[in-house]
Amino acid sequence: MMYYSRLKLASVVAVCLLGVLLCLPNALRQPAPTVPWRQIHLGLDLRGGSYLLMQVDMNSVTADRLRTLADGTRQALLGAGLGYRDIATDAHAGTVTFTPRTPSETEADLKTLRAMPMAVANEFAVAQRPDGAIAITLSPEAMRLRATEAVTQSIEIVRRRIDATGAVDPEITRQGDDRIVVELPGISDPERVKHLLGTTAKMTFHMVQDSALGATPGPGVSLLPMMNAPDQKLPIADHVDVDGSDLTNASAAIDQQTGEWAVDFTFDSVGARAFATTTKANVGRRFAIVLDNKVVQAPVIRSAITGGNGQISGGFDAQSATDLALLLRAGALPAPLSVIEQRSIGPSLGADSIRAGMISLGVGFGLVIVFMALFYGRFGWYANVSLLANLVLMVAILSLFQATLTLPGMAGMLLTLGMAVDANILINERIREEIARNRTPLAAMQAGFERATSTILDSNATALLAHIMLFAFGTGPVQNFALTIMIGIVTTLFTTLLLSRMLMVRWYARTRPTVLPV
Amino acid sequence: MFSRPLLRFVPNGTRINFMRGRFIGLATSAVLSIASVILFLHPGLTLGLDFRGGIVVEVRTQGPADFGQVRAALAAQHVDAAGVQSFGAPNDVLIRLDAPPAASADHEARTQALVDSVRHAVATLPGAQVLRADAVGASVSAELFRDGMLALGISLLMILGYIWFRFEWEFAVSAVITLILDLTKAVGFLVVTHFEFDLVMVAAILTILGYSTNDKVVVYDRVRENLRKYRTMPLAELIDLSINETLSRTLGTSMTVFLAALPLALFGASLSSFAWVMLFGIVVGTSSSIFIAAPILLLLGEKRLRRDARPPR
Numbered sequence: 001m002m003y004y005s006r007l008k009l010a011s012v013v014a015v016c017l018l019g020v021l022l023c024l025p026n027a028l029r030q031p032a033p034t035v036p037w038r039q040i041h042l043g044l045d046l047r048g049g050s051y052l053l054m055q056v057d058m059n060s061v062t063a064d065r066l067r068t069l070a071d072g073t074r075q076a077l078l079g080a081g082l083g084y085r086d087i088a089t090d091a092h093a094g095t096v097t098f099t100p101r102t103p104s105e106t107e108a109d110l111k112t113l114r115a116m117p118m119a120v121a122n123e124f125a126v127a128q129r130p131d132g133a134i135a136i137t138l139s140p141e142a143m144r145l146r147a148t149e150a151v152t153q154s155i156e157i158v159r160r161r162i163d164a165t166g167a168v169d170p171e172i173t174r175q176g177d178d179r180i181v182v183e184l185p186g187i188s189d190p191e192r193v194k195h196l197l198g199t200t201a202k203m204t205f206h207m208v209q210d211s212a213l214g215a216t217p218g219p220g221v222s223l224l225p226m227m228n229a230p231d232q233k234l235p236i237a238d239h240v241d242v243d244g245s246d247l248t249n250a251s252a253a254i255d256q257q258t259g260e261w262a263v264d265f266t267f268d269s270v271g272a273r274a275f276a277t278t279t280k281a282n283v284g285r286r287f288a289i290v291l292d293n294k295v296v297q298a299p300v301i302r303s304a305i306t307g308g309n310g311q312i313s314g315g316f317d318a319q320s321a322t323d324l325a326l327l328l329r330a331g332a333l334p335a336p337l338s339v340i341e342q343r344s345i346g347p348s349l350g351a352d353s354i355r356a357g358m359i360s361l362g363v364g365f366g367l368v369i370v371f372m373a374l375f376y377g378r379f380g381w382y383a384n385v386s387l388l389a390n391l392v393l394m395v396a397i398l399s400l401f402q403a404t405l406t407l408p409g410m411a412g413m414l415l416t417l418g419m420a421v422d423a424n425i426l427i428n429e430r431i432r433e434e435i436a437r438n439r440t441p442l443a444a445m446q447a448g449f450e451r452a453t454s455t456i457l458d459s460n461a462t463a464l465l466a467h468i469m470l471f472a473f474g475t476g477p478v479q480n481f482a483l484t485i486m487i488g489i490v491t492t493l494f495t496t497l498l499l500s501r502m503l504m505v506r507w508y509a510r511t512r513p514t515v516l517p518v
Numbered sequence: 519m520f521s522r523p524l525l526r527f528v529p530n531g532t533r534i535n536f537m538r539g540r541f542i543g544l545a546t547s548a549v550l551s552i553a554s555v556i557l558f559l560h561p562g563l564t565l566g567l568d569f570r571g572g573i574v575v576e577v578r579t580q581g582p583a584d585f586g587q588v589r590a591a592l593a594a595q596h597v598d599a600a601g602v603q604s605f606g607a608p609n610d611v612l613i614r615l616d617a618p619p620a621a622s623a624d625h626e627a628r629t630q631a632l633v634d635s636v637r638h639a640v641a642t643l644p645g646a647q648v649l650r651a652d653a654v655g656a657s658v659s660a661e662l663f664r665d666g667m668l669a670l671g672i673s674l675l676m677i678l679g680y681i682w683f684r685f686e687w688e689f690a691v692s693a694v695i696t697l698i699l700d701l702t703k704a705v706g707f708l709v710v711t712h713f714e715f716d717l718v719m720v721a722a723i724l725t726i727l728g729y730s731t732n733d734k735v736v737v738y739d740r741v742r743e744n745l746r747k748y749r750t751m752p753l754a755e756l757i758d759l760s761i762n763e764t765l766s767r768t769l770g771t772s773m774t775v776f777l778a779a780l781p782l783a784l785f786g787a788s789l790s791s792f793a794w795v796m797l798f799g800i801v802v803g804t805s806s807s808i809f810i811a812a813p814i815l816l817l818l819g820e821k822r823l824r825r826d827a828r829p830p831r
Contacts, residue, residue, distance in 0.1 A: 045788075053658065055626075188648070191634050339630045340655040349576070349649040356787035363781035368774050375770065377523035408718060411782055411789050415725065415796070418778025419732075422771040426736070429767040436530055451743075458735045462680055463728035466673045470724050473669035475662065478717045485725070517522045 003509075004502050012498050016389050022396035040398045043406030044183060045477060046354050048347035050190040052182040053175070054158075054197065057336040061150045062143065063091045064335070069124065069136060070096045071238060072116060074220065080112040086133075087219060094138040097129075109134055147178065150334040155180055158337070160330035161196050180337070188346045200292045200336050201327035203244025205278070208286035208298050209235040227294040228315050234295050236288050241278040244291075246271025250328035252321035255313055261321040262313035265328060272308030280304035291324075357410035364414045365391070372421055376428050378517040379504060383424035386500035390420050393491040394484065408481035416488025422459065423496035426452040432518045441516045445508060449501060456496065460489050527773070528766040536761050536808055537754045537816060543809030551699050554706025563708055566716025567652055569666070571617040571659035573629065574652050575636045580645030582608045587643060595639040597632065610649075620656040629655050666720040673724055674698070677731050685738055688823060692814035693734045696806050700730050700799065707798045713791040722792045726799030729775060733768055733807035740764050741815070745823060753820055757812045765808075772804040 022038065031037045044051055066089040073096055077084050083101030090097065100106045106128060113119060113126045113136060123142040129135050155172055158180060162170045171183040182197070184190060209221045217223055223233040250265040267275055279287070279301050288298040289312055296314040316324065368387065372380035394413055398405060427448045434444035464486060471482035536543075567574050577588070588611055589599035598615060605612040613636055618625045633653045640646050654662075674694060682690035704723050708715055740760040748756060761768075776797060783793035 189637065191637065194630070194634075338626060339653075340626050341653065341658045342630060342633065343652040344648075344650065346647060346649045348578070348647070353787050356785050356789075359785045360781040360789075363785070364778040367777040367780070371774055371777055374525045375523050375527055378521045380523065407787070407789055408721065408792075411786070411792065414778050414782060415775065418775035419729065419771070421774050422732070422767075425767050425770045425774070429764070429770070432530065432766075433763065455736055455739045458684060458739065459732040462677055462731040462735060465676045465680060466724045466728035466731075469669045469673040469676065470721055473665040473672075474717060474721065475665075478721045481718075481721050 004505055009502065009506075012502055015494070016392065016499070019389065019393040019396035022399050023392055026395065026399060038399050038402050040395065041402060041404045042350075042354070043404045043409065043477065043480060044185060044343070044350075045345055045406050046350050046357070047185050048188050048345050048350035049183065049185040050187050050193070050342065050344035051476070052184070052190060052194065052197070052339050053341035054180045054182065054337045055340050056151050056154055056178045056180065057338065058147055058150070058178050059091060061147055061335045062094060062138075063089070065138060065143070065146055066091060066094070066096055067238070069118070069138070071220075072118065073098065073113065073136060076112055076116050077109065080108065082109055082112060084109075094140075094143060096136045097133050099133045103132060106132070106134070151178060151180065153334045154337060157331050157333050158182060158197055161326065162193065164326045164330055165193060165196065167193070179340075186347075188344050190342060190344055194339055194342070196323060196327065197337055198339065199323075199327055200333045201324070201330075202293075202332035203289065203291050203328060204240045205242035205244070205275070206236045206239065206288050206290055207241060207278075207282060208288050209237055210286060224288075224290060224293055224295050227291065227296050230294075234288060234298055236290060236295065241287075242267075242271055242274045244328065245331060246274070247328055250325040252316075252318070252325045253311075255311065258313065260313055261316040261318055262311050263316070263321050263325045263328065264309070264311050265325075267308040267310070269308075272306075275308065275310070276304060276306040280306075353407045357407050361410055361414050365417055368418055368421060372424070376424070376518075378507070379424065379428050379431075382500045382503040382507070383421050383428075383496075385503060386424070386495035387417055387420055389499055390488070390491050390495040391417060393494065394488055397487050397491065398484070403483065404480060405484075406477045406480040408477040409484045412481045412484030413488065416485055416492060419463070420488070420492040420496065423452065423456045423492065424500055426455055427496075427501070428518055431516060435516060435518060441508070441513055444516060445504065453497065456493075460493060464489050527770050532762045532765055533758075534762055534765075535758055537758050537813065539809070540813035540816065544813055547699050547703075547806065547810050550706065551702040554702045554709070557706050557709040558702070561709065563705065563715040564712050566714030566719070567614075567654050567659075568716035568718075569659055569663040571629065571654045571656045573613075573615050573617075573632050573636065573654075574650070575613040575633065575640070576605075576649040576651075577611045577613065577640050577643075577646050578607075578649050579609050579611060579643060583611045585611070588613075588639075591639040591642050592636065594642070595635040597635050597639060617654075617656050617659070626655040626657065629653050662717060666717055669720060669724065670701075673727060677727065681731070681735070681738075684735075685742060686819075686823070688815060688819040689738050689742075692811055692818055693731060693738070695814055696734065696811040697727055697730060699810060700802050700806050701727065703802050704795060704799055707795065711791070711794070713795065718789070718792050719795060722795040722799070726796060726803055729800065730803030730806065733772070733803055734811045736767060737761060737764050737807055737812060738815070741812075753823060754816055757816055761808055761812055768804060768807055772800050776800050 025037050025039045070087055070089050074087065082105055084098040085101065087096065087098040100109050110126055110128065118124055119126065122139060124136050124138050126134060126136050151174055155174060159172050162172065162182065167184050167187055169185050173181045175181050184193060187193065217235045220238045221235050222238055224236045226232045226234065246268050248266050248268045250263055253262055253264045255262045283301050283303060285301060286298045287301050289296045296312055369384045372383050376383065394416065430452050431444045431448035434447045439447065467482040467485045471479050471486065474482060583604065585602060588602055592599040592602065601614040603612045603614065604610065615632055617629045630653050633651050637648060637651065640648055674697060677697065678690050678694045681693050701723065704726060708719065713719065737760060740763055741757055744756050744760050779793050779796045779800065783790055783797055786793050
């Protein structure tokens with residue numbers, strides 16, 4: 001207890017020096033080859049920027065899946081020469097139901113459906129219901145997988161869209177099962193980003209069922225509104241002839257003939273082939289370009305289009321054409337996203353907060369140092385040395401993990417410093433008591449270290465428990481506060497149980513005092 | 519200053535008879551806590567954006583704010599102008615609006631759209647800039663509230679469990695009763711000061727609870743040690759002795775945490791109310807370690823802790 005080997009001494013000093021080295025990048029502007037380049041990131045509250053919490057619409061993922069399943073069912077039955085009636089989807093139960101043309105076809109229907117690739121992959125189960133209808137139910141595992149995929153894919157698309165806006169250091173992370181957090185440093189007005197992310201941008205090409213014009217649409221046909229005239233509706237086949245995801249490029253351009261803004265696009269080979277086949281087979285009919293369930297335009301096909309190039313025009317201006325091109329290039333979101341929480345901080349408020357945090361940290365640190373020096377003398381100064389080491393190590397650990405620092409995080413550091421000297425105070429008070437009981441300096445110091453250790457561990461453990469809970473249940477800035485305090489508890493244990501104790505012991509060994517400065 | 523301490527916080531060997539005043543201490547604490555509970559019920563806490571939902575926009579205008587002009591600009595964007603208030607500097611304006619009723623289908627979208635409308639309104643004011651704009655939907659605020667309360671509740675249970683594990687149940691129960699009394703006073707303080715209760719305040723309260731527990735652990739540690747050392751000393755006397763022995767440490771540590779939090783309260787910008795709650799909590803926590811936790815321990819343990827000479831764990 002009263003002896004520290006050279007090796008131990010060297011390793012404690014080495015840890016502190018390593019801490020200083022890790023802190024360095026935060027003080028430098030340019031990366032230097034001699035120091036490890038890992039910096040603390042400033043949080044949005046200090047740097048200015050926006051935070052968006054977005055919800056992925058899982059109901060629409062299910063609905064989409066069911067629509068595909070219903071379409072697939074139709075194709076499979078027709079392909080096998082079988083008929084069906086009353087085909088319907090139930091999003092709540094996750095089922096597609098239909099009634100066989102005649103009860104005698106039931107067996108053949110079931111066999112055909114069970115041979116579908118999706119059924120082979122166990123994505124759905126087929127069963128006959130008591131009323132004779134056939135129910136196709138998506139398996140929960142498959143739905144969960146779909147949902148996970150949808151969120152993962154959404155994150156990818158969100159990232160592409162945000163990158164395309166030129167945002168610097170955006171952070172896009174998943175939160176929980178169906179949420180995405182987007183953090184945009186430096187963007188204090190997120191209106192455009194919100195608009196870009198709030199658009200699904202699912203573009204598909206369908207045939208217009210002109211025969212159904214004016215009548216109630218039959219199965220497989222939906223009435224969709226025109227984008228520019230929502231009151232006007234067109235009967236559009238549900239079947240997707242060409243998918244907008246098969247694009248290689250899209251760009252905003254001015255139409256040479258009309259002088260209006262339009263979006264030019266180029267299909268990849270799959271898209272080009274589908275586009276050519278469809279246009280060739282349907283010359284003279286109307287072909288609808290559908291974006292997010294709205295018809296952008298529905299031109300008549302004059303001749304087969306084989307080049308794989310196309311153009312969309314529909315009353316765009318420069319901004320909306322540019323944004324649509326961006327959205328088409330980045331790809332469609334698998335499900336609509338909606339913002340449920342946004343927080344944005346302007347750069348001037350961020351600068352104010354940095355100043356407030358630094359002043360508080362400086363003044364608080366200074367007050368604690370003066371207090372310790374006045375009330376605990378030499379041992380107080382040792383505590384102050386370890387307090388400085390504590391601050392350095394906290395910054396070092398935050399830098400090492402490239403953690404984010406927010407204003408609450410700075411408060412956490414400050415409170416850690418205020419609390420860290422508690423261990424030194426405990427030891428010093430104990431030494432004082434032992435001296436009052438006429439112990440020798442050596443015995444008093446030994447008793448001080450020994451008795452204080454379990455108290456120090458106990459009190460830090462309870463503080464740690466409270467902050468683990470805060471970290472587990474908090475969000476953003478509050479989590480950051482809890483994180484800095486948890487890191488602070490670890491560095492405090494190191495600096496007080498090792499560093500300041502070692503300083504005291506080294507001093508004792510060097511001077512062999514008869515009276516302790518307590 | 520560099521060798522012997524210049525000042526002494528508490529003189530050596532104090533013999534203050536704290537336990538004599540235990541009923542006054544408990545009564546004062548009970549009165550304050552009951553008052554806090556009444557304040558909590560009426561008028562109640564001012565819920566912050568995190569827990570109430572809605573939007574808050576902070577605007578800095580060029581020169582002293584013209585509230586009439588700000589209200590007119592908001593009205594032009596069909597935004598309810600009732601939520602305009604001043605805060606801080608004379609050129610700062612705070613616009614606060616509640617979320618649309620959660621019953622409507624598109625309430626989330628409308629909450630988010632409110633921010634854009636306010637931004638558009640601010641853009642029409644010459645030289646005005648948006649410092650901060652937050653919008654929290656009803657589902658998020660409900661979740662944040664639930665999570666905040668869970669964090670508080672589970673922390674209290676874990677502290678109870680920890681002290682129970684390390685000490686005997688009398689210690690754990692008196693610590694948690696004291697913590698609950700501390701907690702109610704912090705709530706009363708929030709009501710009186712009109713500080714907004716949000717996640718950051720939950721963090722402040724949890725930090726206070728952590729530090730307050732700290733204090734109690736140090737005193738209890740000494741009580742346990744003295745129980746072993748002085749087998750025959752009456753518990754009241756023994757607790758008094760333990761408090762006196764640790765008084766210097768209790769006050770010293772409270773002082774350093776207080777000094778660390780003080781600049782944050784004075785210059786801490788958006789964290790200043792957080793820091794005031796911390797300061798209040800430090801004072802309450804320190805006094806409750808001496809005047810509340812120990813007397814409760816005495817009441818609970820008078821028969822049990824001294825019943826036999828069995829050395830405590």
